[in-house]
């Protein structure tokens with residue numbers, strides 16, 4: 001029996017494909033994250049923008065409050081860790097999901 005809010009396998013599209021083009025914004029891919037989230041230590045960031053370019057869910061956006069830095073969007077971050085792997089300065093680290101409130105936007109000042 002399917003849990004509330006989940007679809008049974010019979011209702012999923014073939015191959016779990018996404019049949020409606022342009023619908024990515026409707027999916028809360030942040031729900032897929034489990035136990036940890038990426039946190040940017042700005043004191044180590046060189047503003048190269050690789051996290052912005054490499055994130056498959058476009059979770060990083062230029063920070064209008066701090067030129068050259070990036071903010072992070074927990075709604076879409078699925079926790080794949082690509083940003084952590086690609087950051088040339090190891091400025092992005094895992095933090096325990098329980099700490100998200102403490103760290104706010106998950107970008108240090």
Ligand code: SF4
Nearest residue numbers: 045046048049051087
């Ligand atoms: S990839 Fe790392 S160094 Fe580059 S902008 Fe992102 S956090 Fe900063």
Ligand code: SF4
Nearest residue numbers: 055077078080081083
């Ligand atoms: S963990 Fe993955 S989805 Fe989340 S911000 Fe980094 S690259 Fe994007």
